Amino acid sequence: MTDQPEVEPKFGRRKFLRIALGLGIGTAFVIYFGQNLFTSQAKKASESIPKPIKSKSSLQPPSARLDEYAKNIMPGGPPKDGIPPIDNPQYISRDAADSLLSNNDVIFGLEYNGAVIAYPQIVLVWHEIVNDVIGGEKISITYCPLTGSAVGFKGKSRVDGKELTFGTSGNLVNSNLLMYDKQADGNWPQILGMAINGPSKGNVLQQVALDWTTWEMWKTKHPDTKVLSTNTGYVRSYGSDPYGSYRQQRGYYFEEYVLFPVMAADTRFHPKKVVVGVSSGDSYLAVPKDEFRAKKIENIIVGSEPVVLLYEEELDVVRAYSSRIGAETLEFSMEGGKIVDRQTSSEWSPNGISTKGRLANSRLKHVNYFDVLWFAWYAFYPKTQVYL
Amino acid sequence: MSKIVYILSVSRGNLTSVFARRRFKLVGIFMALAYALTYMYLTGNIVYLPDSDTKLTPAPSVKFADDWMDKIWRLRAPANWEPIAAAYPVAGLIILLPIPNLIIAVLLSLLFGANISLASYKLMMPKACVRGSTSGIFGVLPSFLTGFGCCVPTAALALGASFVGAFLAVGNFLLPASIAILAFALIWNASRGSLSEMVVTMHQESG
Numbered sequence: 001m002t003d004q005p006e007v008e009p010k011f012g013r014r015k016f017l018r019i020a021l022g023l024g025i026g027t028a029f030v031i032y033f034g035q036n037l038f039t040s041q042a043k044k045a046s047e048s049i050p051k052p053i054k055s056k057s058s059l060q061p062p063s064a065r066l067d068e069y070a071k072n073i074m075p076g077g078p079p080k081d082g083i084p085p086i087d088n089p090q091y092i093s094r095d096a097a098d099s100l101l102s103n104n105d106v107i108f109g110l111e112y113n114g115a116v117i118a119y120p121q122i123v124l125v126w127h128e129i130v131n132d133v134i135g136g137e138k139i140s141i142t143y144c145p146l147t148g149s150a151v152g153f154k155g156k157s158r159v160d161g162k163e164l165t166f167g168t169s170g171n172l173v174n175s176n177l178l179m180y181d182k183q184a185d186g187n188w189p190q191i192l193g194m195a196i197n198g199p200s201k202g203n204v205l206q207q208v209a210l211d212w213t214t215w216e217m218w219k220t221k222h223p224d225t226k227v228l229s230t231n232t233g234y235v236r237s238y239g240s241d242p243y244g245s246y247r248q249q250r251g252y253y254f255e256e257y258v259l260f261p262v263m264a265a266d267t268r269f270h271p272k273k274v275v276v277g278v279s280s281g282d283s284y285l286a287v288p289k290d291e292f293r294a295k296k297i298e299n300i301i302v303g304s305e306p307v308v309l310l311y312e313e314e315l316d317v318v319r320a321y322s323s324r325i326g327a328e329t330l331e332f333s334m335e336g337g338k339i340v341d342r343q344t345s346s347e348w349s350p351n352g353i354s355t356k357g358r359l360a361n362s363r364l365k366h367v368n369y370f371d372v373l374w375f376a377w378y379a380f381y382p383k384t385q386v387y388l
Numbered sequence: 389m390s391k392i393v394y395i396l397s398v399s400r401g402n403l404t405s406v407f408a409r410r411r412f413k414l415v416g417i418f419m420a421l422a423y424a425l426t427y428m429y430l431t432g433n434i435v436y437l438p439d440s441d442t443k444l445t446p447a448p449s450v451k452f453a454d455d456w457m458d459k460i461w462r463l464r465a466p467a468n469w470e471p472i473a474a475a476y477p478v479a480g481l482i483i484l485l486p487i488p489n490l491i492i493a494v495l496l497s498l499l500f501g502a503n504i505s506l507a508s509y510k511l512m513m514p515k516a517c518v519r520g521s522t523s524g525i526f527g528v529l530p531s532f533l534t535g536f537g538c539c540v541p542t543a544a545l546a547l548g549a550s551f552v553g554a555f556l557a558v559g560n561f562l563l564p565a566s567i568a569i570l571a572f573a574l575i576w577n578a579s580r581g582s583l584s585e586m587v588v589t590m591h592q593e594s595g
């Protein structure tokens with residue numbers, strides 16, 4: 001065929017340009033049409049609240065539903081550790097971090113064992129877990145973008161004293177990060193903080209409180225803070241977020257749609273409403289964060305535990321503490337802009353430390369709490385009470 | 389077997405004929421380049437951060453992952469591998485470099501470009517001379533499968549919960565399916581008649 005005399009096909013430059021233009025427009029149309037299809041499907045999905053998977057035992061406590069959680073494990077897409085945990089975290093100073101972060105960037109603040117550390121959401125969204133040693137203690141900082149929950153866990157098990165480090169299994173339960181422990185490969189949904197299978201099944205991790213706040217608020221309160229660096233050992237497009245943007249308040253974090261099936265759903269709130277999930281024993285409470293800002297302080301009972309909820313304006317966080325100090329149960333109120341307990345008239349800071357009075361320097365013990373999206377909290381704890 | 393060899397031989401001859409013409413070669417190269425860039429963008433390996441600080445994207449520079457040799461074949465999502473380096477050519481622009489994705493980008497874009505070249509050549513020929521003068525354009529459609537195959541999490545984000553299961557189930561097969569269909573479409577379209585002979589015949593008849 002190549003021996004044939006070279007004869008140009010019958011077309012002119014104009015026809016060629018017309019066809020090239022047509023191909024270009026056609027390709028652009030297919031891409032545009034594809035994107036529109038994606039958008040319209042996302043909107044369609046957003047019109048309905050998540051459909052719950054049929055559940056027969058939603059009123060039982062989580063510890064009695066471990067097999068049910070295990071049955072509802074579903075792949076999230078990435079393979080095991082495809083979202084790589086940070087095992088050798090490096091930190092930078094506040095000044096160095098200031099040029100990386102915008103003032104309104106979300107960070108998860110940790111004050112523990114004398115360490116003050118900020119974990120930027122724009123870094124954790126690509127890793128979800130940081131395994132660290134703080135003050136000689138194994139601590140894992142975990143973040144699930146799909147359920148908007150950041151929880152710190154102690155690595156040491158209260159039950160058998162084993163020290164655990166965690167990875168991302170690539171799977172989800174109720175849209176929530178399913179961690180696996182690298183020691184025995186058991187699975188732990190982050191919101192539950194409990195092993196649902198493996199040799200540690202039923203064991204509960206001890207939480208370490210994190211503050212979900214902004215970089216501006218955190219650095220103002222803690223000028224000496226360290227900040228998790230983007231030198232994670234991996235290269236990622238740090239600064240971008242595959243789910244949306246807290247900076248610009250758009251995307252998955254703010255829209256109604258939920259990506260993965262959940263075990264229980266509820267219409268009382270927008271699925272992405274931020275609540276502070278408080279738990280004590282087998283009792284659960286959801287505190288809508290926006291509404292609580294005006295209230296600032298509340299004495300409540302969660303299960304059998306007297307709990308005080310305190311709002312700290314400086315960081316825009318709500319924390320939950322046990323009201324018990326030794327044998328005494330305290331009741332707190334706001335007097336002249338100060339938090340005071342009625343029993344001893346001691347003054348308290350919003351982070352649970354007495355600053356003045358008979359109980360000066362006493363520290364309230366926090367109960368388990370963390371910020372979380374409403375749909376996810378309800379999916380795990382359909383028996384939850386709601387603070388209104 | 390001899391039929392397959394014959395088909396491949398005809399296809400090769402016809403493709404050589406098409407690529408011998410500068411215009412069609414340019415169309416193919418241009419479309420291949422556009423496809424490669426689109427593929428890398430859709431797989432999250434080209435990212436533009438217009439409002440980012442220059443410290444997040446210290447341009448111009450290149451950063452390697454720790455132990456990057458160990459990470460070359462490490463999968464981070466369906467059909468998406470661990471980048472071993474990131475290039476920051478200008479502030480705000482990040483180009484991640486996962487080796488398997490680069491190889492796939494080259495392979496797919498070459499197939500895509502060749503299909504486009506062939507399709508545009510056939511479209512320009514008089515219909516009487518070329519079998520399937522318009523059907524060739526459909527050869528490029530499988531290339532769009534890779535958009536789904538390579539970014540299941542992105543597709544899942546856009547398509548919502550009811551689609552996720554189905555996508556995760558088929559996601560791993562979309563990329564090889566896309567390559568196979570593109571290659572098949574190219575060979576099939578290119579083997580349908582001898583393009584040069586037809587042109588010559590037509591030319592002689594009209595002359």
